[in-house]
Amino acid sequence: MAKFSERAQQMPESPIRKLIPYSVAAKERGIKVYHLNIGQPDIETPQTALDALKQIDLKVLEYSPSEGIPEYREQLAKYYNCVGFEDLTPQNFLVTTGGSEALNFAISVLCDSGDEIIVSEPYYANYNGFSSALGVKVKAVHSNIDEGFALPAIEEFEKKITDKTKAILICNPGNPTGYLYKKEELQKIADIALKYDITVISDEVYREYAYEGAQQVSMLSFPELKDHCIVVDSESKRYSMCGIRCGFMVTRSQEILNMAMKFAQARLSPPLIAQIIATEAHKNDKKYIDAVREEYTSRRNLLVELLNEIPGVKCPKPKGAFYCMVELPVKDTEKFAKWLLESYQLDGETIMVAPGGGFYSQPDLVKNQVRMAYVLNETDLRKSVEILKNALQQYPND
Numbered sequence: 001m002a003k004f005s006e007r008a009q010q011m012p013e014s015p016i017r018k019l020i021p022y023s024v025a026a027k028e029r030g031i032k033v034y035h036l037n038i039g040q041p042d043i044e045t046p047q048t049a050l051d052a053l054k055q056i057d058l059k060v061l062e063y064s065p066s067e068g069i070p071e072y073r074e075q076l077a078k079y080y081n082c083v084g085f086e087d088l089t090p091q092n093f094l095v096t097t098g099g100s101e102a103l104n105f106a107i108s109v110l111c112d113s114g115d116e117i118i119v120s121e122p123y124y125a126n127y128n129g130f131s132s133a134l135g136v137k138v139k140a141v142h143s144n145i146d147e148g149f150a151l152p153a154i155e156e157f158e159k160k161i162t163d164k165t166k167a168i169l170i171c172n173p174g175n176p177t178g179y180l181y182k183k184e185e186l187q188k189i190a191d192i193a194l195k196y197d198i199t200v201i202s203d204e205v206y207r208e209y210a211y212e213g214a215q216q217v218s219m220l221s222f223p224e225l226k227d228h229c230i231v232v233d234s235e236s237k238r239y240s241m242c243g244i245r246c247g248f249m250v251t252r253s254q255e256i257l258n259m260a261m262k263f264a265q266a267r268l269s270p271p272l273i274a275q276i277i278a279t280e281a282h283k284n285d286k287k288y289i290d291a292v293r294e295e296y297t298s299r300r301n302l303l304v305e306l307l308n309e310i311p312g313v314k315c316p317k318p319k320g321a322f323y324c325m326v327e328l329p330v331k332d333t334e335k336f337a338k339w340l341l342e343s344y345q346l347d348g349e350t351i352m353v354a355p356g357g358g359f360y361s362q363p364d365l366v367k368n369q370v371r372m373a374y375v376l377n378e379t380d381l382r383k384s385v386e387i388l389k390n391a392l393q394q395y396p397n398d
Contacts, residue, residue, distance in 0.1 A: 007135070012128045014358070022341035023352050031345050034384045036372040037337075037354040039175070039322065041240040043295065043375075045281075046288050049239060052280035056273065064272045066264040068095025068248065072275040075282045076248060083207075085220050092250055094260050095270045099205045099234030099247035104130050106201045106230045106249060109259045110166045111136045117167045117201070118160045120151060122325060122359035122366070124175045124203065139165075140361035145327055145369070148316040149177035154188040161196050168193060171203040172217070173210055176359050176371040177325050178300075178318020180210055183217045190222040193229075199256075200225060205234040205247070206321040208289045211297045214319060226252040235274075237322075238289070239281045246274035296322050299374040299381060306385040307372075310392065323373050325356060330397050333357070333370045344391050351384045351391075 023033045067073070073090035080088045096102040103126075111117065113135030119127055121140040131138050139160045143149045157168065168189055172181045193200045202219035210216045219229050234247035251257060264270075300318060307315040312329030330336045334355040344350055356369030374381060 007133060011132055012125075012358070014125055014129065018358075019337055019341065019352065019355075022338055026341045026345075026350060030348065032349040033341070034349065034351045034376060034380055034387070036374075036376070036384055037352045039237065039373045039375060040242055041237070041322070041375040042377060043240045043292055045241045046239055046285065048283055048285075049241060049277045049281040052277050053273070056276060061272060063269040064095075064275060066267075066269050067261060068093065068270055069272070069275050069279075072279045075279045076250075079282050080220075080250065083218075085218075088220075088250070088252075092252060092257070094249050094257060094264060095275060096247045096249060096264070097267075097270050098236065098245040099203065099232050100126065100130070101267075101270075102232045102234070102247045102249040103127075103201070103203065104134075105260045105263045106232060107131060107134055107136055107167070108263055109230075109256060110199055110201075114164065115166045116160075116162060116164045117169050118157055118165060119169045119361075120157075121361055122149070122176055122356065122369075122371075123169075124171055125354075125358045127169060128358075128361070137164075138361055142365075143177070143179075145314060145316060145325060149174070149179045149325065151179070151181060151185045154185075154192065157189070157192060161192075161198070165196065165198055167199045167201050169201045169203070170219075171206075172219075173206045173318075173320025174323075175203075175206065175321055176323045176354075176356075177316075178321045178323050180214055180319035181217065183221070186217055186219060187222070190219070190225050194224060197228075199228045199230060201230050201232065203232045205232065205237050207233070208238055209293055209296055209322060210320040211293070211300065212319075216320065220250065220252075223252075227255070229253075230256060235278045235281065239278070239285070240292070241277070241281070244274035244277055245271055246278045296374065299376075299378060300324070302378055303372065303374045303381050303385065306382065307388075310385070310389050312392070322375055323371055325359070325369050325371055327369050329392060330368060330395060332367045334367070336391075336395060336397075337370065339395065340391055344394065346387050346390050349383065349387060351387050 077090045116137045141156045207216045231250040236242040314327040353370040357363035
């Protein structure tokens with residue numbers, strides 16, 4: 001039998017995907033499953049991107065440059081110039097295989113095994129996975145559902161800083177909470193980073209999807225962080241094309257880029273086809289993004305309203321992204337999520353949710369929350385809430 005590394009044994013499971021075998025089994029029994037567990041939008045990818053895919057006529061599908069093809073990086077610079085960062089050039093961008101690789105590069109550049117990063121929890125579950133794989137410890141600052149998951153007092157971040165702290169990692173707008181940081185909050189984070197000579201890693205893949213007229217404030221808005229800021233971005237959620245696996249990191253620091261390029265060269269290159277598609281998606285995209293934002297706003301309003309009508313359910317209204325963390329009147333949502341797939345159905349249908357414990361540094365810290373993604377159409381969202389309401393009535397909560 002193979003001898004497994006300590007790294008492999010300590011690697012946490014994804015709360016988003018680990019229940020997939022249960023959903024597969026449910027479908028094999030003829031049960032329809034509504035997937036609220038994963039941020040896979042059902043909104044169509046831009047036609048420009050689909051047309052670009054169909055029109056590719058390359059004779060050789062070759063490696064791209066490790067930093068990404070020039071055409072795509074030029075398009076990224078134009079996009080960022082249009083959202084207020086006129087100083088950025090193609091040289092500020094390093095293309096990656098999804099935002100996940102950009103985040104992996106960022107942590108790898110900044111941290112050695114045994115180092116620490118500070119994150120406000122609940123947070124995107126894969127932050128645990130990436131950090132664990134690199135031997136980096138996540139130190140969490142707890143936010144509360146009763147306060148809408150607002151950023152904890154900045155003093156709580158400062159208490160966590162040690163000589164091992166190398167970065168503060170934020171997600172804005174937030175996954176899984178949908179929280180949208182105010183500029184004043186981000187300024188405090190910037191001030192702490194400079195005070196302690198640490199770097200801010202800002203995951204901004206949901207930038208376009210802030211609601212009710214609000215505008216996302218990027219960490220790039222703080223020029224004093226020139227040498228202390230890495231932004232992680234992706235095309236997956238912006239253009240509803242998760243499957244092409246195309247992301248990038250952005251920084252004004254040439255030193256950070258030089259270090260990240262070592263990792264980029266080691267993995268050879270990001271996907272060529274993905275970059276060709278993404279380049280076209282960025283052209284004339286405002287109409288698409290405005291329409292998608294309006295659709296997500298409507299879905300959010302519907303889901304939050306219906307959830308809060310269920311006795312014992314609590315769901316703060318997200319300000320951005322397309323997720324919400326929901327408190328349920330059950331003792332253990334992981335058991336409940338499995339039960340939904342193994343033992344329950346309403347007229348041949350059920351739902352799949354992501355247990356909330358996996359979005360915290362200690363899975364047992366909060367056991368009565370789930371993450372839901374409003375990436376389904378309104379008809380399916382209504383049906384999903386109907387199923388949830390009935391399931392809570394039927395659940396033998398021990």
